[in-house]
Amino acid sequence: MPFSKTRTRITRTLAAVASVAALALILLPAQAAAGLNIVATTSSLGALAREIGGDEAEVRVLAPPDRDAHYLDARPSFMAALRRADMLLEIGAGLEEGWLPAAQRGANNRAINSGQPGHFRAADKVELRRSITMDGPNMGHVHEEGNPHFNADPLRMAEIGLALAERMSELHPDHAEAFMQRAEAAADRLREHADKLAERVEPDQRIVVYHEDLDYLEEWLPVEIVGYLEPAPGIPPTARHLRSLVDDLEGTEGTVLYAEFQPPRGAEFLERNLGWPTHAVPLDPPADSGLDGYLELMSTWAQALPQR
């Protein structure tokens, strides 16, 4: 094989690679505005970040609020967003474990690595309820740290907001005062709104939920979870399980709540056999919400229950 041919090939390959790289550099967008570029996995966290960040933060939410945040793909667009992020907010406790680690690794951005100040994990900031996955048989969906669906608890969200403001202040000390003030105001509004809504709900409500994703309603509303439509977390309702639920709950009053993306069949079965009203509710506010979107979501949850 002649040397010259090989050399030409290598030179050509290298030239091609170099020109692609040069082209990409030319196509780079201008640097974003001076604020914090924040990427939040869920829109509940996004709403907090928007409220606290105000004009000093640009917030992008990855998980569409009408999807199950357990099961997403580590999409190229997620990695592109994380590549430019100053901060990543995640729920943690296993909620995003099926896709976020891959997206983080693929983002080539140290700022949002686990352990860096730019990585904020909400589950580290509040005490978690026990997850029913910790007690049941291991079906591949175990949240060892506890139940990660604490976005359904405005009181915990208030705490998370305060911790988030602290972290944002570390990254952007110039705006520390504004961040802390907004977080405190947000915490007050969350707590007040929770109290107001709780007072309007009839006392001692019993609810059946689909997954353990609305368990935290017990923390601020006068409700008790009396059953799950899923026989085990991550397993769709079976006829046998639904019949046993009906047997247990026969003759009692209550409400069935499930998420909009969950199949309605189990809830409908309970409605037919127990006469319980059923409501499909969102689990997170719309993707572009601020705090108002989250407050509205709280109202939606509370008003799905019988009112005084």
Place this chain on the structure above:
Amino acid sequence: MPHNTHLLRPALGGLTALALAVPTAATAQQWETRAGDRNWGLDISLILEGIYYNEMSHGIREPAGFDDGHDHGHDHGHGHDHGFDDGFNLGHNELAFEANLGDLFDGFLMLGFDEDHVEVEEAYLTTRALPGGFQVKAGKFLSDIGYINSRHGHDWDFVDRPLVNEYLFGDHGLQETGVQATWLAPTETYTKLGVELLQGDNSFIPYQGSGGSHTTNDGDEIRSSFSSVSGPRLITAFAKFGPDLGPDHAMQFGISGGYARTWQEETEHGSGLEEWDGDAWFAGLDAVYKYSSGSAYGHGDWRLQGEYFYREIDVDYQRREDQTTIAGNAQGSGKARQDGLYIQGVYGFAPRWEAGLRSEALGLTNRGLPTNEGSERNFAEPSFGTSYRHSAQVTFRPVEPVFLRAQLSQNDFVDEDGDRDRGLEFMLQLNVALGAHGAHRF
């Protein structure tokens, strides 16, 4: 070929130095582990697979043109047959270990095993702390060319590897030891560029080196004519693009290619030694589209995926009877030009159930390696027909980490004489992931 070594060596050295030096420099400033943050321990996962295989009707075993372009009459030990026995088989099992060194490096080790063999499939470090959107991976890993090449069987939509990947890159895909550097552009559209410097020693890039010898039935010793070429002998490059299409749709396009500066293969015969010595390159396109319906358990979701690869092997060929005598006219230079493609779609037709179709063609262009023909042993550059395969699968996922898949494949292969025949295979696959199974890539 010392000239090329001069080019590649410093590049490899530079990348390694960059990988090691930069995070260390950055560490002093700001490495701190926050209490309560994700633990840094070792994650272990085990993937177990069982396959029931039934060859319902027997067709042609190997598609023509991909067994070094001629009939060896004996097995080289790297046959392409995926090797299922009729009946029950322990499939491809994997034991994976993953750990991090702070946020500086991720380490990954995957052992693949079946009844008889344990093999290090991947063992590499990935940097996590380089600035500017760069990342370096070093060790043994699956190349990021194309789409399916870097994915393990557990993530595939069909039981078996696509023909184009199997016959152009080998039973494990392009799996090599070396260094990879990637750069992710800070753009709205996902744009990742990568280069890999790889050792270049596998069934696609065979390497012999100097010093080999062969003794004929007549007792003549024939010394190999190959020269030694130090690694890395293979360089690949890839680019991937993924526009943001909102919550329902996601897409990724890729373009990739590689150049092997050495391609050395030999076949020993009782009456002599055949040698091919040259270089090779390949290039391909890949695309994947995913639709997410928003329903639970994948109901209504779509996944479409396709890849095309083309390769050229440019070699000097000779067949010798003894050290100095060429057999007949079995000598000359030629190019093998071959390609293949597949396209597949999978649809979630019910919660936890999906069904898929795959169509494949191998050797749309199918000019084999130079060889000799006839009793005169005349130099020849053979051409072959195109082989096809069509597969259908149904998959059931009773719980998240378990799937049961039934697949029916009809192969329509052409042999070296241009005859075609159809074979039908049935496969039933049970695959279970235990332990901390890592996040899935797109």
